[in-house]
Amino acid sequence: MEQPNVHNEKAKYIIECLIFASEVPLTIEKIKDVLEDKSKKELKELVKELIEDYHNLERGIFIREVAHGYQFCTKPEYAQLIHKLRKSKPYHLTQPTLETLAIVAYKQPVTKAEVELVRGVDCTGVLKSLLEKKLITFQGRKDVLGRPFLYGTTSRFLEVFGLTDLSSLPSIEEIKQLKEADLPLLEQETQ
């Protein structure tokens, strides 16, 4: 008879293969499709173990939880060398792009006019570049005069910024508190 823990070990290695072979972050649901006899809870536990295993080993890669799934990644300290290999430049987003993205992320689905109201400037170009980068996408039209397009973030957005899901963004309340906590600091500086 097979010992249950050996069986679990095997399942862990299968999960490792699945994550490695997947092109997009692999969800627990997809893993369950393959390992049908395991419960989601068991699978989550195994993935957690696997992540720890990589964490404890001195390796160049690790598994991260991102965009509702799991994915193999290279460690940040080797970024330079990968750029050397690929002859690529680091992914760069300008301040206006990031601001616009932040507004879309928190207010989605949101129209261009609503984004422009917050930023106080025309956002046509920035939104276009975000669409091209596949960080945002069209999410239908708003049922108001002119039926303007609505924008929302994509799973690519989660992947690029290493977010598990949208709720892992800090809440607006947290940001407010952070700002207020900053204030006394500023006062000290001026004294």
Added chain:
Amino acid sequence: MNYTVKLDIFEGPLDLLLYLIRKNEVDIYDIPIALITEQYLEYLDLMTVLNLDIAGDFLVMAATLAKIKSKMLLPPSVDSEEGEEEDDPRAELMEHLLEYQQYKEVADRLKNRELLEKDIFTRIQIEEHIPELDKNSAVIEASLFDLVDALKKVIERKDLPGNLMEVAVEKISVREKIGEILSTVKKNQQIIFQSLFDGLSTKYEIVVAFLALLELIRLRAIKVFQVHPHGEIRIIALDRDVRIDTILY
């Protein structure tokens, strides 16, 4: 000689206002509107001197500031009930600034995260084989962005010599290419986007192939789609006869 310079520092009027508030070390909840308005207008003047294009948004804000300033100079209206506080004319602007500042904060936080393709990397996704189409899986139609993206990758992978002169041999026309693609797609039922460019070595040939592809999509002779977002783009033939005389090229 005219120089046009675009400064990114103050991307908009709100940016400039926040800068002035920080610079003067004043309280955002109690903005000295006269001082800030004066400095704001000075900056606008400076931008004119430097021959910078002042966007309309800056002028709108200047008008808003002037309006708030004049409202603050007026005595509180007489008919307001006693004990009832007058609305601060700055309230709306203040809230707007605070909201904008919040999103700037979020933007900073996003920037400081470990970014994909900057700090960390995943494997590059290249599908060499065409898996069978799963009947149950939803098919996504490839957008123009996807196509252009895929074309960019093709050109990058080809590593074309940049500055070499091309010697015109026999050049294929878009019309000829359309026929070629159509027969290939019909013969194989399904082909992947990249395979259209196999064996092509000049930018001219690649562009002709791409134009032919776009034209075929316009004529609804073929369909381009992906099985999952950002996946391999595949091309299938639709059962339609294409009349060559409707082709633009």
